[in-house]
Amino acid sequence: MDNILSQEEIDALLSAFSQDEDDESVQAKDASDTRQVRLYDFRRPDKFSKDQLRALEMIHETFARSLSPWMSSYFRIPVKVSLDSVSQLSFDEFASSLELPSVIVVFYMEPPGDRGIVWMSPDLSSAVLDRCLGGPGRAGGKPKELTSIEEGVLRGVIVRILDMLAMAWEQIASVVFRLSNLASGPQFAQITSGTETVGRVNLGITLGDFAGDLSLCFPYPLLQPLVPRLAIERWFKKEGDLEQSAEMSEALRERLALVEVPVVLEVGRATVSVSEFLDLAVGDVIKLDSRYGKDLVVRVGGGKKFLASPGIVGRHLAFQVNRVVRDRGGTLK
Numbered sequence: 001m002d003n004i005l006s007q008e009e010i011d012a013l014l015s016a017f018s019q020d021e022d023d024e025s026v027q028a029k030d031a032s033d034t035r036q037v038r039l040y041d042f043r044r045p046d047k048f049s050k051d052q053l054r055a056l057e058m059i060h061e062t063f064a065r066s067l068s069p070w071m072s073s074y075f076r077i078p079v080k081v082s083l084d085s086v087s088q089l090s091f092d093e094f095a096s097s098l099e100l101p102s103v104i105v106v107f108y109m110e111p112p113g114d115r116g117i118v119w120m121s122p123d124l125s126s127a128v129l130d131r132c133l134g135g136p137g138r139a140g141g142k143p144k145e146l147t148s149i150e151e152g153v154l155r156g157v158i159v160r161i162l163d164m165l166a167m168a169w170e171q172i173a174s175v176v177f178r179l180s181n182l183a184s185g186p187q188f189a190q191i192t193s194g195t196e197t198v199g200r201v202n203l204g205i206t207l208g209d210f211a212g213d214l215s216l217c218f219p220y221p222l223l224q225p226l227v228p229r230l231a232i233e234r235w236f237k238k239e240g241d242l243e244q245s246a247e248m249s250e251a252l253r254e255r256l257a258l259v260e261v262p263v264v265l266e267v268g269r270a271t272v273s274v275s276e277f278l279d280l281a282v283g284d285v286i287k288l289d290s291r292y293g294k295d296l297v298v299r300v301g302g303g304k305k306f307l308a309s310p311g312i313v314g315r316h317l318a319f320q321v322n323r324v325v326r327d328r329g330g331t332l333k
Helices: 007-033 050-075 091-096 122-132 148-169 220-229 242-257 274-278
Strands: 079-090 103-110 114-120 176-183 197-207 210-219 263-266 296-300 303-313 316-324
Touching: 050 079, 050 122, 050 148, 050 197, 079 091, 091 197, 091 210, 103 148, 114 122, 114 148, 114 220, 122 148, 122 197, 122 210, 148 176, 197 220, 210 220, 296 316
Parallel strands: none
Antiparallel strands: 079 197, 103 114, 103 176, 114 210, 197 210, 263 296, 296 303, 303 316
């Protein structure tokens, strides 16, 4: 009978048990309150994963590195291209962030054959046009609509930029970027619905003393067939993969073989004053510093590379290379 609890003892045990349950519920609530809560917009779900965005970042880091030397050689002034950011947003947000009026280029990516956008800031497009038309590459004045001549000049530059972009994408897939049209505002470049998710790549370009921005817009439907290939593991080459390395070297060698470089035979040089230059007339003779029978300088990309003798082959002017000059001058080294 000593093992039988009294009513007071039973009430005390139940009270203690209830208190323990209350303490556990309070601790669980406190723990849940400390968890991080991330807002999620079901109207605009994230379609690109972090790994896919990182792959896009690495592709366009390669693009920026290859674009810098090409633009420096093309414009004959120092050009620096850097990747600023890679993000995803809706097409409406992308369009509303553009500074207008500016250069908006619509391109086709084949395959899969859908459209994307290249946007060039007004300062950058103004500096590019100034340099292409013989100026120092300055941006100035109020942004304005492009003339037909300016549009034609920019088309040539954009086509070369798209070619460089295709080379950067070769590590993912063999694609071609084809220019479709130039637009003056987003309303003329409505390539997808406003709520569609797009990948935006921002590049900063310094052209001489002026800086501007260049942005690429890739709608998700455009990249959807290539999304499985945007795996970060593809960027890490396995050890001993010499065959793939040899193929890449051969592909690079073939592309370099197609690069055009300016080759100039320098007949001679002379220094004249401005007044003498203005007084030149038909029949006047300018004395050069070269001598008859001596080798002439051949410049490749602005640098002295060979010594040669001038001559004629058939009905064409020609020269015969006599010696290689080890000079590191010029834009091609």
